[in-house]
Amino acid sequence: MLDLLYNRRSIRKYKSAEIEQDKIEKLIQSALLAPSSRNRKPVEIIVVVMADSAVSDMCTQDSSIVATILQLTAESLGLGSCWVQLRGRKTSAGVPSEEYLADLLNIPSNFSVEAIIAIGYKDETPTSYTKDSLDYKKVHFNKYSV
Numbered sequence: 001m002l003d004l005l006y007n008r009r010s011i012r013k014y015k016s017a018e019i020e021q022d023k024i025e026k027l028i029q030s031a032l033l034a035p036s037s038r039n040r041k042p043v044e045i046i047v048v049v050m051a052d053s054a055v056s057d058m059c060t061q062d063s064s065i066v067a068t069i070l071q072l073t074a075e076s077l078g079l080g081s082c083w084v085q086l087r088g089r090k091t092s093a094g095v096p097s098e099e100y101l102a103d104l105l106n107i108p109s110n111f112s113v114e115a116i117i118a119i120g121y122k123d124e125t126p127t128s129y130t131k132d133s134l135d136y137k138k139v140h141f142n143k144y145s146v
């Protein structure tokens with residue numbers, strides 16, 4: 001698991017090769033296995049992850065867990081991925097990104113879209129993280145220390 005975390009990097013350039021159906025199935029299973037607040041499972045998946053705010057007030061957290069699990073599963077399957085933020089962002093034409101996507105994908109108004117997780121075969125190889133690159137200054141024991 002630690003190896004996976006060191007090696008996973010955001011991939012913004014993909015090959016045109018399609019992802020095999022069995023890998024897509026594994027990605028879907030991993031998303032459906034994600035834990036959620038009070039186990040209410042408000043997140044539904046279109047290939048785009050979206051969550052029903054009427055089901056849980058923890059949609060942001062639950063969606064983020066699904067998104068993270070998807071990224072780690074993608075890495076474990078030899079695929080690249082990148083989080084594309086929607087909430088709070090606008091398109092180049094100034095339309096809120098969530099609104100644009102809701103129109104495009106016919107998403108009901110009770111759903112909010114946290115992010116798109118782009119997944120595909122990597123066409124770039126960013127360097128892996130190393131232990132030396134970790135910022136241990138951010139770690140405090142027992143209480144915050146300066």
Ligand SMILES: Cc1cc2nc3c(=O)[nH]c(=O)nc-3n(C[C@H](O)[C@H](O)[C@H](O)COP(=O)(O)O)c2cc1C
Pocket residue numbers: 008009010011012082083084085086126
């Ligand atoms: C909440 C969140 C929002 C992000 N939004 C974007 C985005 O809109 N576009 C993008 O290219 N990358 C986005 N990223 C990816 C980050 O830029 C990336 O994870 C960070 O620079 C660290 O690089 P790494 O993923 O290679 O470790 C986002 C990541 C997170 C966690």
